[in-house]
Amino acid sequence: MASASRISRFPAPAPSHARLLDDPRFRALLSGEDWGRLPVAIWRRFSKRLADGRTIVYVGEVDEVWHSRIGWWLAQLARVIGGPLPTGTETGVPMIVTVTEDAATGGQAWTRICARRDRFPQVIHSSKRFAGPSGLEEYVGFGLRMALRLEAENEALRFRSVGYTLQLGRLRLPLPEWLTPGDVTVTHSDLGGGAFRFTLEIIHPRFGRLIRQSAVFREAAS
Structure with a gap:
């Protein structure tokens, strides 16, 4: 019921007029059987390849955020490399994610903007690149890369x-x-009806769960 009340606060978007190209890059990282188990809405969302330089915007709201004591300090210390981890603790605040096709790397530039009630929003930049041993990696700057398995x-x-x-x-x-x-x-x-949830979770092998953040989004109208 809580999820339903969150979703209803975002009006259904108008159809996008951005020129979209069929993108097999994410689909190629899964077997046909695994891809086939996903909802059609996820297929469509991850098969959009924008023309170079075009952007998709997703608007949403943070509905869960949690840090352990170590996780909170980790997020603060990570500011020295651009602040790639969520530092805020507020829920019910707006969050915007933009995805831009990056012609230079053949990947996607992701920007996350999370509002904070008493300070400027936190802005997190990263780039998803179809490279590395797993076929997908996230680059957060300062030479740091995280290999990802889909x-x-x-x-x-x-x-x-x-x-x-x-x-x-x-x-x-x-x-x-x-x-x-x-x-x-x-x-x-x-989540159906054009809505979806992104959840970030970081678990350390020794210290356990450090950070969890969840937000519900819809694609913005063009």
Whole structure:
């Protein structure tokens, strides 16, 4: 019931007029059987390849956020590399995600803007690139890359971290476990009616769950 009340606050978007191209890049990272287990709405969302430089905008609201004490300090310390982890603790605040086709890398530039009631919004930039040993990685800047494995589970699409590297020029160095935040999982779950949920969870092998954030989105009208 709580999810339904959240979803109803966002009006259904008008049809997008952006020129979209069929994109097989995410689909190619799963078996045909796994891809077939996903809802059609997820197929469509992850088969949109924008023309170079065009952007899709998703508008939503944060409905859950939690940090352990260690997780909160980790998010604050990560500010020195651009602040890629959620630092806020507020729920019920707006969040916007933009996805832009990046012609330079052949990937996608993701920008997340999370409002805060008494401060400027937090802005997180990253780039999803179809490269690396798993075929997909997230680049957060400062040479830091996180390899991702794509999975279909319980009718949801999951992005799971499978290793971290630091790139220095042409040299890529694997990071030891003690220099990483642990296992990162981002889950995309379709809620029907054009709405979907993004959930971020970070679990450390020694310290347990560090961070969890969840938000419900819809695609904005063009």
